[in-house]
Amino acid sequence: MKLKIAIYWGAACGGCDVAILDTHEKILDIAAAADILLWPVAMDFKYADIRRLEDGYLDVAFFSGAIRNSENEEIARLLRRKAKTMIALGSCAHTGGIPGLANMYGRDEILDRVYRSSESTVNPEGIVPEERYMAGTDEELELPRFYNNVRPLDQVVDVDYYIPGCPPASMQIYSAIGLIADDMLPKKGSVIGAGDRALCDECARKKGEKTINRIYRSHEKVPEPETCFLEQGFICLGPATRSGCGSRCIKSVIPCRGCYGPLDDVKDQGIKMLGAIASVLEPKDEKSINAILDTIVDPLRTVHRFSLAASILRRKKA
């Protein structure tokens, strides 16, 4: 029996979908193993088609993107109902991803910036999206509601598995689909298509004992090519981030930014990383410690680049 799958995006950029396509000729294997019933980026099915299915008809739904608006939530709930297995695909669905950074602000601040105050906005009439719009006299149109919060998928619906990454490595998606096809999925709630250890495990850079005396930004120093970024004073989230991406940023001389999310048992990837960084600072007196901390620009969003919405505190308190 061929698998029946749906692939959908919420508040996403489409990168996850492209990552599926990036399996190149192996996409044909996927097509051979599965009937795709919904995939907006590549195929033409409508929501109505899904609504018509029996509950649980789909074997698997891959959901990429965060829950940013009511449409995202609606389809997430719809797919959850229709699919036996719900998989959060990519950082946004897994931990909120880049869109999750919007949790540093409230809905009104964002709308104001986007539709009124941004330098490139031309909106003399001050039009902002309205949830209900009367087209003519009796026809009502609805726009999805722009939420105050960005949520990862599992804060909205029950999620069975997670495939992390921004985007997930194509081969990892392929192998995860293999697990599904072969019915070899691990226990519910597991992260699949990624490693069990942190990125450092697959990072080729030499790691020594770490003592940090200042933090550098990328333009402040040319990183030495073979040594651990963190040891050189660049903030690298590798130690707090799951492996599986193939250390692609590291190979491009960019310290890890944490898109593969936390490891098992870690409740808050970013705060954990802060604790680790603070631990390996050299000085013992408040003044010198603060001098180093001064060199860390924007610590909260640096360590929560992809995981703010899934962090323990989730957002800036109003």
Place this chain on the structure above:
Amino acid sequence: MMKANGKSEGLIRLEIDGRTVSVPDGSTILDAAKLLGIEIPTLCYSPLIEPYAACRICSVEVEFSGGKRRIVTACNYPVWEGIKVYSDNAKVRRIRRMIVEMLLARCSSVGVLKDLAAKYGIEEVRLEKQEEKCILCGLCVRVCAEVVGKAAISFAGRGLHRRIATPYDRETEDCIACGACALVCPTGVIRVEDTEGRSVAHEELQLGPPKAVTVPFLQAVPNAPYIRVDRCIHFQTGGCGHCAEVCDRDAIDYEMKDEEIEVDAGNIIVATGFELFDPSVMGQYGYGRYRNVLTSLEFEHLNSASGPTGGRIMLANGDAPSVVGIVHCVGSRDQRYHEYCSKVCCMYALKYAHLIKEKTKAEVYNFYIDMRCSGKGYEEFYDRLLAEDVRFVRGKVGEISHVPIGEGEEGKLVIRVEDTLVGIVRRIPVDMVILCPAMKAQPDAKEFSRVFSCSVGRDGFFIEKHPKLAPVSTTTEGIFIAGACQGPKDIPETVAQGAAAAAEVLSLIDRKEIEIEAATAVIDEERCSGCRICNTLCSFGAISFDEQKKVSVINAALCKGCGTCVAACPQGVIKARHFTDRQIVSEIEGILR
């Protein structure tokens, strides 16, 4: 006896005062006489340096084989085969008497000359008397040049104006303050004083220059002398070297260097002891300014039978004290310095009082805050001292000064103290003050504790694992503490602790296995990525990196379970047994429910 210096091919026979003796060729008459035990007086002679024959007091009469007779100086006259020497006949005695009389006229109060005068029966000096102290023997000049290899002093002037002087009579940098000149001076006119500090005066209580070859203290282990490089002439000028010459066992090796020795040990007992509080910071007690204000340790040294005075208790001027004050709690039980009680001072102060009474009959005052005589037989000893008429004044001494105000204070040290039992301020004149300074922790205890992974308390002393249940253990397995490095304590307690520590070590060795902390941290090797964040965090060196597996590992035997690495591990793969994240988070949830 002088060594033969290799010239032993032929022996020379001669006769001194009718007795025959054989000595190596090249020996002097003085050497030969010494061999026979015949005493020939000398003044300018020292076996350390070439004979000089300046004072002529060693004059003897020699009869040659042909019967010819001559007066020669024994110190530098070489022996001849068959000569006969008369060391003390009438002629020799007459000559010596004249020499002594002339010297005595110059230096009428010099002890060695007085002794000689008595020996040769001089009752009246017929020449004009002078009060010089220096007999111009030149020993000092020659020892400085020949042994030390410097020329910091020499003769100056001629005839009647001949004297010993530094170049241009100024303080000279050539002088290395070795004290050799003072050591050889037969009249004691040369004194060594440190112009910048008081170390020379107090260390040996102005009884002579400090020695470069010394045994650290009488009970030292190993009880062997060592050379204090900073004091040794050889190490400063390349000269001297006499100790190597006289040592029959060739034990002295100037080339020896300090070396670091590595020893593999499974247990370490830290017994680094204490340091004495330096009372010179308490200016009001005049320590360092008044030569008769001593610390207890200095007094101990003075009082020691093997000390510089052979145990005679004396003041800086050599007189016996008639009143001695002992000041308790100097820098201890004092909020400005050390708040704790040094514990041992009361009892040693009582011991001193007893010994001073016994040895000098001096009156002894103890100035105390509280008498703390807890210990077996201690209170009884205190009672005995009370019966011995030792005076006890309860009150902290305010000041010790040499400025006399009242009667009987002239030339004394005056102790000003509030007698809190009577309620008046008293001034008590004494000759000698003994301060009982606080026992304080070694200044490098902190760095030391890092090496041994044990903790240091606020007072600087090492902290035991548990004050009652593990008094000689530390928080690091296999590291034990004993003695005053753990806190002030007396010898019985120290011995008991040392024995306890040794027993702990022996029991560990005997058991062949060790118990370890149950609440340790453990790394899940299957999930550790080897990021090495934790590697520098452990104060106990329990975390190491397995280069083979590329994971960090915790040595459970060393882990103390503090959990710092657990909190730092960004992967959550280090677990603190009994204090897991889950447990603590559940607690948080529980108490906030």
Place this chain on the structure above:
Amino acid sequence: MKRIAIDPITRLEGHGKIVIFLNEQGQVDNAFLQIPELRGFEKFVEGLPVEEIPRVVTRICGV
């Protein structure tokens, strides 16, 4: 009046919905295109270190 909804529009990047209103003659009376793709990048890039901007705004569209 007849209403045709194309929901979602597909094979392009992004979310979209088209609603077309036909009159009695079956001709298009009115048509509405919705693109509910707002994520607030304009706001939340504020205050980010400048070197982060290229890495963050690439998440506007990954297709």
Place this chain on the structure above:
Amino acid sequence: MNFEPRIVGFLCNWCSYTGADLAGTARIKYAPNIRSIRVMCSGRVDPVFVVKAFAEGADGVLIAGCHPGDCHYQEGNYKALRRYLLLKRVLPEYGIEPGRLRLEWIAASEGERFAQVVNEFTEQVRGFGPMNFKDSLLESMKNDVMIHGEPETQATGEQR
């Protein structure tokens, strides 16, 4: 009704927890607002515990350890200090007053000081008013509801 702050105290086993014990045995009265959690060392306090405490409704978090140089584990308290200083910078980003987190050195002998710190901190936190993290999160999501389609039970995201 008066606002009674809820304060979570992470106390190190050797100094501060013992200090708290001493405050008790010495019958020193202090604000009952603190709820203590014993850890072996202030270095065990993971910053995650602090944010977790806030998330669970704490109005203030006190971390107390041995005085610098007195740490039973030598340097755990320095690690606590570094983490604390970094956390202090991050809390305002989350909209939490940094004064709701406090680090203090309290020795085993300082029962009185423990009481004084707790009293002072309680008043400090009282000054900030209730933190109500959970309520404010719910409040922020109050309008995040589907405007059509049936509302279903909310997933919590906790199983991850």
